[in-house]
Amino acid sequence: MSPGHSETLVRRLIAEQFPQWAGLDVERFPSGGTVNAVYRLGDAMAVRLPLVAGGAADVTTEQRWLPRLAPRLPMAIPEVLGTGEPAEGYPWRWSVHQWLPGQNPREGALSEPVLLAKDLAEFVAAMRGVSLPGAAPDAYRGGPLPSLDASTRAAIEQLRAIPEEGVDCDAATAIWDDALRTPDWPGPPVWLHADLMPGNLLVDATGRLTSVIDFGCMGVGDPACDLFPAWGLLPAAARDVFREALAVDDATWNRGRGRTLSQALIALPYHRTRTPAMARNARHVIRAVLDER
Numbered sequence: 001m002s003p004g005h006s007e008t009l010v011r012r013l014i015a016e017q018f019p020q021w022a023g024l025d026v027e028r029f030p031s032g033g034t035v036n037a038v039y040r041l042g043d044a045m046a047v048r049l050p051l052v053a054g055g056a057a058d059v060t061t062e063q064r065w066l067p068r069l070a071p072r073l074p075m076a077i078p079e080v081l082g083t084g085e086p087a088e089g090y091p092w093r094w095s096v097h098q099w100l101p102g103q104n105p106r107e108g109a110l111s112e113p114v115l116l117a118k119d120l121a122e123f124v125a126a127m128r129g130v131s132l133p134g135a136a137p138d139a140y141r142g143g144p145l146p147s148l149d150a151s152t153r154a155a156i157e158q159l160r161a162i163p164e165e166g167v168d169c170d171a172a173t174a175i176w177d178d179a180l181r182t183p184d185w186p187g188p189p190v191w192l193h194a195d196l197m198p199g200n201l202l203v204d205a206t207g208r209l210t211s212v213i214d215f216g217c218m219g220v221g222d223p224a225c226d227l228f229p230a231w232g233l234l235p236a237a238a239r240d241v242f243r244e245a246l247a248v249d250d251a252t253w254n255r256g257r258g259r260t261l262s263q264a265l266i267a268l269p270y271h272r273t274r275t276p277a278m279a280r281n282a283r284h285v286i287r288a289v290l291d292e293r
Helices: 007-017 053-072 113-128 145-160 169-180 223-227 236-246 250-271 276-291
Strands: 026-029 036-041 045-050 080-084 094-098 190-192 201-203 209-212 219-221
Touching: 007 026, 007 036, 007 045, 007 080, 045 053, 053 080, 053 094, 113 190, 113 209, 113 223, 113 236, 145 169, 145 250, 169 250, 169 276, 190 223, 223 250, 250 276
Parallel strands: none
Antiparallel strands: 026 036, 036 045, 045 094, 080 094, 190 219, 201 209
């Protein structure tokens, strides 16, 4: 069960552990995320409180690696300004981050999709090129594709029982089967964000990518894991630009499509009555992948 949290709790935590910020306004920030609650702290900071134990582990990962990744990436990423400890009945570590301005892009409503595709490719390429000393964590979604097989097939069967979603489950199964036949990544694992959903991207008023946030899933693994925006956000023409800019081979592209479809198939039955933004994006992904047949 998630621990209770509120603006009152955040004020108490800040006052106790970061008294220099005790007088700043605290306001819950509306977010479609399911792992962290986000609160504005004054005008320039954000407090991230994990909602689940897995999110608490992500906090530690971010606190260790974000400062080391930041100088190597072309876009802004969260700067950890403070590390909070369990207190006031709240059981996990938490973080104070620099506030990064911008808006989440929305699938089907991009003002500059081709330029955004190039920005995304630049970020993904920079992540892949990172080399850091120390034992890098395994990315949350970076393992072999067959590890997703049971959960993907279970999700397809769930969607068969929800005809109002209109998912062509036979077509989805065929694409998934094809992805499983694709050779594994033959090279060394590369650094990944591993959760490049629209909610973790920030664009400016012109539609250009300015920041990437929420690195809780980051680590090393199959580069196909960071191809999610191809189907999760970009229209077909911009998708081609994204692929070309990254020089993605056929096998990696096929694994990326399979991984993205799998994530959407699993997300839709769960989020359709819980998290409208995630359910909407899952539907978009499924349509985009099936339309490529």
